[in-house]
Amino acid sequence: MxxxxxxxxxxxxxxxxxxxxxxxxxxxxxxxxxxASGTVNVLALVxxxxxxxxxxxxxxxxxxxxxxxxxxxxxxxxWKILALVGSGVAIVLSREFFVREGLDKFEFPVLxxxxxLGMLLMISANSLLTLYVGLELQSLAIYVIAAFDRDNPRxxxxxxxxxxxxxxxxxxxxxxxxxxxxxxxxxNFPAIAAAVQGEQGVxxxxxxxxxxxxxxxxxSAVPFHMWTPDVYEGAPTPVTAFLAAxxxxxxxxxxxxxxVGVFPGIVEQWQQIIVFVxxxxxxxxxxxxxxxxxxKRLMAYSSIGHMGxxxxxxxxxxxxxxxxxxIYMAIYLATTLGTFAGILALRNGNVYVDxxxxxxxxxxxxxxxxxxxxxxxxxLAGIPPWAGFFGKFYVFSAAIxxxxxxxxxxxxxxxxxxxxxxxxxxxxxxxxxxxxxYEAMTPTLKLVLGVSSVVVLLFWVLPAxxxxxAVAAAKSLF
Amino acid sequence: xxxxxxxYLFAGVCIASAFMVIAGRNPVTSVLFLILTFxxxxxxxxxxxxEFLAMMLVxxxxxAVAVLFLFVVMMIDVDFAELRAGFLQYLPVGALVGIVFxxxxxxxxxxxxxxxxxxxxxxxxxxxxxxxAGVTNTEAIGLVLYTDYLFAFQTAGFVLLVAMIGAxxxxxxxxxxxxxxxxxxxxxxxxETSVELKNVPSRAGV
Numbered sequence: 001m002x003x004x005x006x007x008x009x010x011x012x013x014x015x016x017x018x019x020x021x022x023x024x025x026x027x028x029x030x031x032x033x034x035x036a037s038g039t040v041n042v043l044a045l046v047x048x049x050x051x052x053x054x055x056x057x058x059x060x061x062x063x064x065x066x067x068x069x070x071x072x073x074x075x076x077x078x079w080k081i082l083a084l085v086g087s088g089v090a091i092v093l094s095r096e097f098f099v100r101e102g103l104d105k106f107e108f109p110v111l112x113x114x115x116x117l118g119m120l121l122m123i124s125a126n127s128l129l130t131l132y133v134g135l136e137l138q139s140l141a142i143y144v145i146a147a148f149d150r151d152n153p154r155x156x157x158x159x160x161x162x163x164x165x166x167x168x169x170x171x172x173x174x175x176x177x178x179x180x181x182x183x184x185x186x187x188n189f190p191a192i193a194a195a196v197q198g199e200q201g202v203x204x205x206x207x208x209x210x211x212x213x214x215x216x217x218x219x220s221a222v223p224f225h226m227w228t229p230d231v232y233e234g235a236p237t238p239v240t241a242f243l244a245a246x247x248x249x250x251x252x253x254x255x256x257x258x259x260v261g262v263f264p265g266i267v268e269q270w271q272q273i274i275v276f277v278x279x280x281x282x283x284x285x286x287x288x289x290x291x292x293x294x295x296k297r298l299m300a301y302s303s304i305g306h307m308g309x310x311x312x313x314x315x316x317x318x319x320x321x322x323x324x325x326x327i328y329m330a331i332y333l334a335t336t337l338g339t340f341a342g343i344l345a346l347r348n349g350n351v352y353v354d355x356x357x358x359x360x361x362x363x364x365x366x367x368x369x370x371x372x373x374x375x376x377x378x379x380l381a382g383i384p385p386w387a388g389f390f391g392k393f394y395v396f397s398a399a400i401x402x403x404x405x406x407x408x409x410x411x412x413x414x415x416x417x418x419x420x421x422x423x424x425x426x427x428x429x430x431x432x433x434x435x436x437x438y439e440a441m442t443p444t445l446k447l448v449l450g451v452s453s454v455v456v457l458l459f460w461v462l463p464a465x466x467x468x469x470a471v472a473a474a475k476s477l478f
Numbered sequence: 479x480x481x482x483x484x485x486y487l488f489a490g491v492c493i494a495s496a497f498m499v500i501a502g503r504n505p506v507t508s509v510l511f512l513i514l515t516f517x518x519x520x521x522x523x524x525x526x527x528x529e530f531l532a533m534m535l536v537x538x539x540x541x542a543v544a545v546l547f548l549f550v551v552m553m554i555d556v557d558f559a560e561l562r563a564g565f566l567q568y569l570p571v572g573a574l575v576g577i578v579f580x581x582x583x584x585x586x587x588x589x590x591x592x593x594x595x596x597x598x599x600x601x602x603x604x605x606x607x608x609x610x611a612g613v614t615n616t617e618a619i620g621l622v623l624y625t626d627y628l629f630a631f632q633t634a635g636f637v638l639l640v641a642m643i644g645a646x647x648x649x650x651x652x653x654x655x656x657x658x659x660x661x662x663x664x665x666x667x668x669x670e671t672s673v674e675l676k677n678v679p680s681r682a683g684v
Contacts, residue, residue: 019636026643066629107647114640121633133633140637144644159648185601202586 011058011065011072014051014080015120021047022113029106037106041095044109048088048116055080062476064126068188071126074476075261078326078469079123079253082333086246087116089337092444093344094238100350101236103149112242115141119250123257128177128187131254135173135218138247139166146235146243158234165217165227173214179207189262197265205269211258212273218251219307220300222280229292232300237352240296241340244303245333252307252329256314260322261477267317274315275407281308282410286417294354295343298421299336302380305418306332312411313395316402319478324394326470331379331391331456338452339376345369345441345449353438356425361434369441372453374426379456381422382415387459485525492518505551513544530615 009016025040025047032039055077062073091109098104118138125131143166147159181187183204184195196204217224232240259270285305292298310332313324345366346353363370379388392415399408441449459466495518498511516539523532613621623631 067626069627069629105647107643111640111643111647114636114643117636129627129630130633133630133637137633137637137640140640140644144640144647147648150648206586 009065011063012070012124013058014054015117015124017047017051017054018113018117018120021050022110022117025106025113026110029110034105037104038095040106041091041109044091044113045088047113048084048091051116051120052081052084052088055084060472060476068190069127069130070121070124071189072124074473075257075322076124076253078473079249080120082249082330083116083119083123083246083253086249086333086337087112087119087242089341089448090238090242090245093241093337093341093448094236096442096444097236097238097344097352100347101149103236105148108145108148111141111145115145115242116246119246122250123253125254125257126189128181128189128192131258132170132174132177135214135251135254136170138250139170139218142239142243142247145239146231148239149236152234154234155236158231161234162227162231169214169217169224172210172217176207176210176212176214179203180211183207189257193262193264196263200266200269208263208266208270209273212255212270212277215251215255215258216277219248219255220304221277221307221311222284222304223277225281225284225304228304229297229300232303233294233296233354237296237340237344240299241337241344244299244336244340248303248307249329249333252310252325255311256322256325257477259314260317264317271315271317274311275404278308278311278315279407279410279414281305281311282414282418283308286414286421289418289421292421293356295346295356295359296354298356298425299339299343302418302422303332303336305414306380309392309395309411309415312404312407313398315404315407316398318398318402319474320401321398322474322477323467323470324391324398326473327394327466328391330466330470331387331459334452334455335376335379335388338372338449338456339380341445341448341452342369342373342376345438345445347439348436349439356428357432358435359425359429360432362429362438364434365437366441369438369449370429372449373429375453375457377422377426381419383419385460387456390459390463481525485522488518488521488525492522506548509544509548509551512547513540516540516544528615530619 021043025043028043029036029040058072058077060074060077062071064071091112094108094112095104098108115138118134118136118141121130121134122138123134125134143159143163146162147156149155177187180192183201184192186192186195200208213224217227220228232243235243259274263270281304285301285303285308289298289301289305292301306328310325310328313321313328315321316324343354344352346358348358359373362373375386379386382388382392384390392411396408396411399411492515495511495514499508499515502508502511516535520532520535523529523535
């Protein structure tokens with residue numbers, strides 16, 4: 001039995017800010033109703049910024065708090081910043097959309113904040129219990145906002161589908177956790193890591209597979225990807241932007257921490273699982289996207305593929321591999337948020353356009369938007385000198401250094417397949433006959449799109465800040 | 479010996495009634511079989527000395543959740559016969575998946591080798607946290623729930639809060655033209671605002 005002392009609370013300051021802040025915002029909303037929606041949105045952004053500052057000022061040393069359930073290290077801080085950026089931008093993108101769609105409710109930013117709180121807890125998880133409650137908090141809030149457009153059958157279907165499959169994956173995760181707990185006698189990661197050295201029995205691997213399955217569901221890696229296209233398509237677009245960005249960061253952080261940080265003793269045994277999942281994700285992400293007609297579905301398959309590439313770095317299991325995952329996910333975050341800002345800008349009268357062929361001739365009607373779109377798709381395709389290329393480069397060079405030649409060759413070949421459909425969109429934008437013009441972009445969309453395009457375009461000029469912090473973050477895990 | 483007999487009794491009835499939950503035709507009997515399953519699971523908990531969990535299972539799952547199920551099942555107007563119409567045509571696929579899983583499980587259990595030493599160290603590791611002898615289940619949980627596991631406990635509270643917000647966001651509808659009691663407005667009424675005096679001339683008709 002221990003008592004929680006005040007210094008221990010210092011290490012959970014970002015989480016406390018979000019937790020208490022979201023409760024306050026909830027009260028403001030409850031008292032003032034939906035008139036307060038604008039205020040709550042702004043305050044939510046302020047809270048996320050404050051939490052990011054609180055994360056940034058935490059020292060680089062490793063702190064374990066709250067009875068070993070919670071860990072703050074360089075690795076956690078890197079991912080937390082990414083998750084907070086993803087959530088913040090999603091809130092920025094959401095407001096105009098919801099006002100136009102008549103869905104402007106104060107609950108949205110509150111739920112995003114609570115989901116972000118869950119993400120931070122996942123990232124800082126140091127025990128199976130924290131892992132589970134964090135994951136559940138994160139997911140439950142997202143199930144709700146996926147169904148936020150409750151009068152639209154597609155949105156409610158998306159929410160329900162995500163909820164049911166998510167509950168199933170939680171069940172698998174819990175089953176695996178209980179096996180691991182039963183075989184190691186502890187829920188704390190350091191104790192589990194100490195107990196798991198060398199060859200493990202079948203039952204333990206059984207438990208590990210279930211844990212990986214539960215986590216792979218959250219990053220929508222094949223074969224746990226079925227929900228992704230439907231949920232991405234059905235959910236309101238800002239929610240899709242949120243779904244594609246921030247939760248992926250938290251779940252990927254958790255996978256890396258669990259596999260590399262907790263089970264380093266049995267790399268050979270989980271490596272083959274990750275190699276399979278990576279290849280399958282890259283393949284589905286590349287081939288299934290070709291026939292898509294909806295941009296949001298295309299982005300769903302694109303994110304499945306990108307998770308596959310990130311897992312290639314994890315499969316290496318080395319420090320270099322973890323660095324490459326960090327860099328890849330940061331670049332993925334910037335590109336995805338920019339792309340969704342672009343998708344939100346495709347508005348024709350009161351209708352948000354979702355067909356790929358509607359992009360035809362965008363270069364003539366909206367040259368700036370077309371240019372930014374093209375930048376982002378070049379980056380997603382992994383064409384140098386855009387940032388996406390460097391992400392893939394780091395990932396594959398980590399895999400090659402770890403001796404995973406077959407995986408790297410398959411990955412490079414599949415990224416060529418993927419490049420086909422990204423470039424097809426660029427072709428449609430620039431060379432097809434123009435359709436009806438779109439409305440002018442709003443300033444916030446311009447800002448998000450511009451910043452992310454500049455980031456992916458000019459990453460090669462100044463890669464040092466990102467690469468340097470990824471190196472430092474990966475070091476804290478080993 | 480007696481404990482073993484009770485174990486097989488509880489476990490056997492538990493599995494049989496769990497099967498009846500999905501096999502039953504009438505949803506009401508399904509829920510009743512679910513309650514029977516919970517009771518038998520509670521019996522199993524008592525056999526291993528976890529009386530607090532056993533009582534919680536009865537109080538929470540039987541007393542609250544299953545009864546709520548029963549209300550929902552009896553109140554909503556769903557034609558379960560129609561829902562089940564296509565049930566049998568999925569049976570072969572379901573059975574196939576089930577058999578594959580069964581074979582996999584048999585393979586796993588067949589090759590199952592858990593080093594007794596592993597289980598021993600696991601038990602030893604868990605035993606360091608075990609409460610002193612003579613401490614009841616309830617007391618033991620109370621000793622750690624708000625101290626060692628305060629963090630997980632609080633976070634679980636947030637999960638429930640999100641569930642509540644979600645239920646409200648997704649289902650609450652403000653209907654227009656619904657008359658509500660507004661106490662402040664009632665209290666603020668004065669004689670002047672609520673009574674209108676008309677001077678009706680007599681014999682003039684209305």
